[in-house]
Amino acid sequence: MNVAILGAGAFGTALACALGHAQLWARDAEHAAEIARTRRNTRRLPGVDLPETVTVTHDLTTIDAEILLLAMPMQQMRGFLREHADFLAPRILVACSKGVDMELLIGPVGVIEQALPGTQAALLTGPSFAADIARGLPTALTIAARDAELAETLQTRLSTENLRLYRNTDVTGAELGGALKNVIAIAAGMVIGAGLGESARAALMARGYAEMQRLALALGAETETLAGLSGFGDLVLTCGSEKSRNFRYGMALGADADFNAGTTVEGAATARAVARLARERGVDMPITRMVAAVLDGMLTLTEAKGALLARPLTLE
Ligand SMILES: NC(=O)C1=CN([C@@H]2O[C@H](COP(=O)(O)OP(=O)(O)OC[C@H]3O[C@@H](n4cnc5c(N)ncnc54)[C@H](O)[C@@H]3O)[C@@H](O)[C@H]2O)C=CC1
Ligand SMILES: O=C(CO)COP(=O)(O)O
Numbered sequence: 001m002n003v004a005i006l007g008a009g010a011f012g013t014a015l016a017c018a019l020g021h022a023q024l025w026a027r028d029a030e031h032a033a034e035i036a037r038t039r040r041n042t043r044r045l046p047g048v049d050l051p052e053t054v055t056v057t058h059d060l061t062t063i064d065a066e067i068l069l070l071a072m073p074m075q076q077m078r079g080f081l082r083e084h085a086d087f088l089a090p091r092i093l094v095a096c097s098k099g100v101d102m103e104l105l106i107g108p109v110g111v112i113e114q115a116l117p118g119t120q121a122a123l124l125t126g127p128s129f130a131a132d133i134a135r136g137l138p139t140a141l142t143i144a145a146r147d148a149e150l151a152e153t154l155q156t157r158l159s160t161e162n163l164r165l166y167r168n169t170d171v172t173g174a175e176l177g178g179a180l181k182n183v184i185a186i187a188a189g190m191v192i193g194a195g196l197g198e199s200a201r202a203a204l205m206a207r208g209y210a211e212m213q214r215l216a217l218a219l220g221a222e223t224e225t226l227a228g229l230s231g232f233g234d235l236v237l238t239c240g241s242e243k244s245r246n247f248r249y250g251m252a253l254g255a256d257a258d259f260n261a262g263t264t265v266e267g268a269a270t271a272r273a274v275a276r277l278a279r280e281r282g283v284d285m286p287i288t289r290m291v292a293a294v295l296d297g298m299l300t301l302t303e304a305k306g307a308l309l310a311r312p313l314t315l316e
Contacts, residue, residue, distance in 0.1 A: 120145075181239070190291075
């Protein structure tokens with residue numbers, strides 16, 4: 001089965017490099033032409049050459065693929081699916097986004113299922129920086145689909161020598177792990193940026209993981225999934241590295257420094273969406289709530305820190 005990647009950002013470009021034989025679609029015609037001419041995506045993934053076997057296009061009608069990887073920011077996905085419904089619906093759609101839709105309060109596979117009922121949908125998620133994947137460094141990811149056969153088909157088709165996929169049918173767990181870790185990564189970045197120390201970051205990661213599990217359980221996910229690549233694995237990567245945009249964004253907020261507004265920071269929208277979702281479901285998620293409150297200017301970082309530390313002492 002042929003594969004095309006829709007979305008020529010950092011991650012879409014990296015996946016095209018890893019897969020080798022693939023079509024890469026960019027929504028901006030000028031950007032597509034630039035990548036095709038230079039064989040580089042300087043705007044989003046500098047320093048990486050595209051293999052000759054990757055073709056670049058801006059024209060969806062030239063795409064000849066049964067499997068489409070959707071590699072765009074989470075909040076753009078609903079509109080994209082609506083705009084190109086006729087083209088997308090008959091194919092297998094693999095969401096590569098991490099987040100929760102701000103209006104529907106569901107993850108990327110849920111958004112596909114709602115927009116295009118009956119379409120085969122899956123999620124590719126887990127710990128991976130685009131730059132690492134593009135350079136062929138060893139990476140392990142989760143491919144999640146409710147249909148076990150589809151998960152297995154995609155696992156076989158999309159795994160490569162250096163990109164190892166594990167399959168899972170717990171789509172909700174995989175969606176939540178990838179979305180929620182970004183919120184905790186912003187908080188971890190704030191802690192480091194504000195000089196609160198690495199012990200505080202470790203505490204925040206562990207308590208953040210506890211609230212990730214609480215929400216996941218309340219929404220019917222399996223705790224094993226949260227303990228895997230898409231949850232714990234990605235939490236460790238994103239909270240521990242300045243390569244992460246979510247972590248760097250948090251650091252800038254913590255240090256009161258500037259941050260490039262054009263950067264994709266999925267955890268910002270997700271924090272707001274999840275704070276609402278948790279309230280509606282009666283799930284206690286104090287760190288996520290504090291991140292949302294700081295981002296919305298309702299609390300200062302110092303006030304958020306004080307509120308977290310002043311919570312009643314409790315069992316772990
Ligand atoms: N960069 C990374 O290391 C990784 C990113 N991801 C996920 O991949 C998703 C995309 O992130 P990146 O590629 O890094 O972002 P990016 O900021 O590098 O690129 C986003 C791309 O999406 C395109 N886009 C925006 N709105 C669109 C729309 N309405 N229709 C079509 N295309 C649209 C933009 O033109 C841009 O090319 C995010 O959900 C992110 O969490 C997942 C794993 C690793
Ligand atoms: O999802 C990622 C790593 O798995 C990329 O993280 P950032 O979006 O924070 O850069």
